[in-house]
Amino acid sequence: MxxxxxxxxxxxxxxxxxxFSGSTKRRNWKKIFSLWETAASAGHRRAQFYTGTCYDFGKGVAKNVEAAFYWYLKAAMQGHMDAQYNVALFFRKGEYVNQDHERAVKWFRLSAKQGDIEAKRELGYSYFYGYGVAQDQQQAVIWYRLAAAKQDARAMYNLALCYKFGEGVGLSARWARYxxxxxxxxGHKGAGKELRKLI
Structure with a gap:
């Protein structure tokens, strides 16, 4: 039934x-995984995502990249934002699946449309280097700005580099420094090194 x-x-x-609740750090991950997998197998979207994370990180079950991708994809196809981002990373890196930048961009875009900050940054990266889309540094800057506005450290760093070298924006030492x-x-470690170069 x-x-x-x-x-x-x-x-x-x-x-x-x-x-995620309670003060104790000890968790019965086998029990947690079993509950999530049961709900996931019945079609529960968030349970599918968390079942994927259990397989991804070996929580309550043996680490299994193939199973992680399977559950992420099921959740992503139901519109789960974080799962869509994870599926995009699989295609970007060519982990378990064949590397496919166009598919990566498709999933990054779906996740970004729902508001995922990291997906917005990765879309900027894709446009900057022409991975899966026509290279367009101005479009890259647009996506970097969207992620930077949400305090994404890597997006802010990438945006600073764009201003430093005049890529996709006008050359500006002031905005690079900013x-x-x-x-x-x-918390971006490389940013401090770049600031010292500007002094």
């Missing part, structure tokens, strides 16, 4: 509570 939507949600939330400083404040 198939699990009802209500039962799927109950199993998902119970596993989520076990995984974004290097913001990236450094956000």
């Amino acid at each position: 198939p699990l009802s939507k209500r039962k799927q949600q109950a199993l998902f939330l119970l596993a989520y509570q076990y995984a 974004y290097f400083e913001k990236a450094a404040d956000a």
Whole structure:
């Protein structure tokens, strides 16, 4: 008998509570994984994503990249933002699947449209280098700016480099410094080195 939507949600939330609530650092990941996988197999989108992460990081189950991709893809096809980003990374890196930059861009774009900050930055990267799309540094800057506006350190660093070298934007030491400083404040290690070069 198939699990009802209500039962799927109950199993998902119970596993989520076990995984992320409480003060103890000890987690029964086998139990958590079992609950998520049960809900995932019945079609629960978020459970599919978390089942993928369990396989991805070996939490409660043996690490299995093939199974991780399988569950990420199922969640991504149901519109799960983070799963779409992860699927894009698989195609970008050629991990388990054949490297396919066009497919990576497709999934990055779907994730970015839902607001994923890292997906926006990676779209900028794709446009900057012409991976999976026609190279367009101005378009890259647009995506970097969208991610930088959400305090993404790598996007701010990339944007600073664009200003430093005049790629996709006008050459500007002032704006380069501004974004290097913001990236450094956000924890980007390379930004500090770049700032010292500007002094």
